[in-house]
Amino acid sequence: LSEIESLLKFKKSLVIGRASALESWDRKNPPCKWIGVLCDKEYVWGLRLENIELSGSLNIEALMGLKSLRSLSFMNNKFRGPFPEFKKLGALKSIYLSNNQFDIKIPNDAFDGMGWLKKIYLEQNKFSGEIPMSMAKLPKLLELRLDGNRFTGQIPEFIHKPHMLNLSNNALAGPIPNILSTMDQTMFEGNQGLCGEPLEIKCYSPYNLSSEPKASSKTKSSKVLYIVAAVVASVLAILIILGLIIVLCRRRRNKQPLLSPEPGPSSLQKRAGIQESDKGQSSCHSHRAAKRMIHTTKLSFLRDDKGKFELQDLLKASAEILGSGCFGASYKTVLSNGSIMVVKRFKHMNNAGFEEFQEQITRIGRLNHDNLLPIVAYYYKKEEKLFVCDFIEKGSLAAHLHGHKSSGYPSLDWPTRLNIVKGVARGLLYLQKNLPSLMAPHGHLKSSNVLLSEKFDPIMTDYGLIPMINEESAQELMVAYKSPEYLKQSRVTNKTDVWGLGVLILEILTGKVPESFSQSDKESEADMANWVKSNFKGEWSKELFDQEMGKTNNCEAEILKLLKIGLSCCEVDVEKRLDIREVVEMLEDLTKEREGDDDFYSTYASEADGRSSRGVSSEGINLS
Numbered sequence: 001l002s003e004i005e006s007l008l009k010f011k012k013s014l015v016i017g018r019a020s021a022l023e024s025w026d027r028k029n030p031p032c033k034w035i036g037v038l039c040d041k042e043y044v045w046g047l048r049l050e051n052i053e054l055s056g057s058l059n060i061e062a063l064m065g066l067k068s069l070r071s072l073s074f075m076n077n078k079f080r081g082p083f084p085e086f087k088k089l090g091a092l093k094s095i096y097l098s099n100n101q102f103d104i105k106i107p108n109d110a111f112d113g114m115g116w117l118k119k120i121y122l123e124q125n126k127f128s129g130e131i132p133m134s135m136a137k138l139p140k141l142l143e144l145r146l147d148g149n150r151f152t153g154q155i156p157e158f159i160h161k162p163h164m165l166n167l168s169n170n171a172l173a174g175p176i177p178n179i180l181s182t183m184d185q186t187m188f189e190g191n192q193g194l195c196g197e198p199l200e201i202k203c204y205s206p207y208n209l210s211s212e213p214k215a216s217s218k219t220k221s222s223k224v225l226y227i228v229a230a231v232v233a234s235v236l237a238i239l240i241i242l243g244l245i246i247v248l249c250r251r252r253r254n255k256q257p258l259l260s261p262e263p264g265p266s267s268l269q270k271r272a273g274i275q276e277s278d279k280g281q282s283s284c285h286s287h288r289a290a291k292r293m294i295h296t297t298k299l300s301f302l303r304d305d306k307g308k309f310e311l312q313d314l315l316k317a318s319a320e321i322l323g324s325g326c327f328g329a330s331y332k333t334v335l336s337n338g339s340i341m342v343v344k345r346f347k348h349m350n351n352a353g354f355e356e357f358q359e360q361i362t363r364i365g366r367l368n369h370d371n372l373l374p375i376v377a378y379y380y381k382k383e384e385k386l387f388v389c390d391f392i393e394k395g396s397l398a399a400h401l402h403g404h405k406s407s408g409y410p411s412l413d414w415p416t417r418l419n420i421v422k423g424v425a426r427g428l429l430y431l432q433k434n435l436p437s438l439m440a441p442h443g444h445l446k447s448s449n450v451l452l453s454e455k456f457d458p459i460m461t462d463y464g465l466i467p468m469i470n471e472e473s474a475q476e477l478m479v480a481y482k483s484p485e486y487l488k489q490s491r492v493t494n495k496t497d498v499w500g501l502g503v504l505i506l507e508i509l510t511g512k513v514p515e516s517f518s519q520s521d522k523e524s525e526a527d528m529a530n531w532v533k534s535n536f537k538g539e540w541s542k543e544l545f546d547q548e549m550g551k552t553n554n555c556e557a558e559i560l561k562l563l564k565i566g567l568s569c570c571e572v573d574v575e576k577r578l579d580i581r582e583v584v585e586m587l588e589d590l591t592k593e594r595e596g597d598d599d600f601y602s603t604y605a606s607e608a609d610g611r612s613s614r615g616v617s618s619e620g621i622n623l624s
């Protein structure tokens, strides 16, 4: 078959959700002009069909006519069904199937004979069963992502250590093979049964016995022990479930409502139009129903340092609207115990079912970092989600940069701005390490989602939400999907948050609103970088930088360095863009020369007119 015939045959096996997505796949155009077909010297070397709601089957056999084919990407689609027969394409170097709906076991020999395969991305599907042995035996494997699936059993012995491996959030058990023991521990997190280095969980019998080749009698006894342990665990689990069901049924019989009777519309209720939930009318036939009932009628707490309060307390409290974003409005409410909380109401959040939602929110709830605002509690109902968190008095970075005159706060000075950038970068690095299953662990970084603490340290909100937001709304509303890689190649990568940070740096330095550069082709934030690039002549210029920054106090060299870091973060080519670890290091280096100069802030304070806290008044402007 010619390349055209092969591709058209392959297309026939696809069901295309977005009707016009493959319109260009037509005989009248050469295949190298077709959408998603990547060519090198007129030969097809890759297919990149991402984010176009593809389903149906992947007719790998049809692609055998493409002799130069090396890379296949079908990420972010709706494929399911049998595992594609990639091994028929022995010269493939990379396979991307992330974020699809595969819910099958991968045959053990699925990768046999794929001697050139370097990259396998299968994360965020529902693959089950054991990790295939043929995968662990690939001689050139460099990058492997299997996170966010349902793989079970032990990790096979890899014949060599991949550069990048992510097995987090599966159901793997047993000892981590020695060869992988020096990898980052986050790559194994979220697997209940794994033990050994790099996790801080010691392997006890039976797994520590089976980690090395053993005499057959030992293997047998470890198997027996394992079976006994599994039986005991199952019996215990059944007893706990039965106990829970009995407790819930008794509660119901005693007619103890989970929510007290509604006294009439309350303030938050009135303002937000929040409906009271089903009041637990469901029967308690199963544990699952019981569990769901709890979560549809009560607030679920992720932290307990705020004391417990009920949904009713929130609904009764007086509420003030803080603002409305793309996903809904945020309200400030004062509880009867005096705590001031913010309730954010989320629309467009039905991407994940109840269990997936809960998994993701639990992951977010485990995070703990000074530059991340924790979610205190949440309320789940199919059509409505509420997130509750602390009220941050000083409000958002956006308000301080673009509306400080009306907010009554002085404008932000240079050291404060630099401190904000550093904190945001550290927070992003932490997110990347701790939510490794997400391509863009923040995904929605913008100045209104950076709040400022009492000491003007940044506290980020609205992170980790991508898996929960409806796909179409995410593509329309979330910052990550406005990145050049999404607009040009329909992909979000693990450097997408870096691009968001770059835009934030440019916003902080220029005082310009990124959205004001919006064009009809929607490449708004990339245009802000272009604007800076075309106005930056490599040296200090009064026009480029925010006049509200006040005196720059001989820090021009540092400011210029930060601008260059910001521009490197906005590099359109993802490969050339810095990664977040590099950005953090560069930011730490930026002020190395004045390290140990504890007087920096105070000197600054004394020289900046009218500076209160860590801001300067606009009268102090003196950009030299």
Ligand SMILES: Nc1ncnc2c1ncn2[C@@H]1O[C@H](COP(=O)(O)OP(=O)(O)OP(=O)(O)O)[C@@H](O)[C@H]1O
Residues within 6 Å of the ligand: 322, 323, 324, 325, 326, 327, 328, 329, 330, 342, 344, 389, 390, 391, 392, 393, 395, 396, 448, 449, 451, 461, 462
């Ligand atoms: N915990 C909080 N404390 C103080 N102000 C907050 C808090 N959470 C949000 N805000 C502010 O409330 C306003 C509305 O926030 P909200 O998150 O609803 O929308 P947004 O950030 O403008 O957009 P998006 O919905 O895209 O995140 C913003 O100005 C935000 O900075």
